[in-house]
Amino acid sequence: MSGSQREPRTVCRRTVVTAVGGAGLAVALTACGSDGEPSGNGKKDTGSTEAGTGGTPGGTADGGKVLAKVADIPEGGGKVVGDVVITQPVKGEFKAFSAKCTHQGCAVGSVADNVIVCPCHDSRFDASDGSVKGGPAPRPLPPTAVRQEGDSIVLA
Structure with missing residues (x-):
């Protein structure tokens, strides 16, 4: 060559x-x-709620954003609303967490039997405190402050 x-x-x-x-x-x-x-x-996100709540559109008199109706969050279950997952681990007690899985950032998909499930890689989180119950997630879901206001769940 x-x-x-x-x-x-x-x-x-x-x-x-x-x-x-x-x-x-x-x-x-x-x-x-x-x-x-x-x-x-x-x-x-236009600021409106997915739960079709009454009162101030997308909020409450004191400025909290309405996320869902109390009736929409089943006991032992929950609901994903935007970037928040709201749960009711026991009757009348509402918790909320980031809906972003700590494994690879997928949105969690469902809540049943007090377990939040991420459909991407089957990470599972406790609905009462967001702790990891199984799967590849390395950390718990970060909490989001919410409160019950009448028949609504609002950001605190």
């Missing part, structure tokens, strides 16, 4: 997989949304 010609360079499979994976991650992170834009439905 002469000095001006090069041998063809081979690329390792690992290099190709890493490059493709990095591009896919960039697309996935872009699709997750930001700046108050929820993942998945492409709608921005």
Whole structure:
């Protein structure tokens, strides 16, 4: 071979997989949304509630944002409302946590039998304190302060 010609360079499979994976991650992170834009439905939070509560639209007289009606949160269960999951571990006691799983940031999907479940990798959290009950989540769900105001659950 002469000095001006090069041998063809081979690329390792690992290099190709890493490059493709990095591009896919960039697309996935872009699709997750930001700046108050929820993942998945492409709608921005307009300040209204999903629970169709009465009174001040999206809030209460003292400024707390209405998240749900008390009747919408079953005992031993809960409801995901935007970026918050509200639970009722025992009758009349309402708790709320970030709806963002501490494993990879997926939105938790359901609450039943006092367990909050993330559908992405099956992390499970205790509905009374947000602690990890199973799955790959490394930390508990961070609490969100809420209070009952009449027949509504509002941000405290």
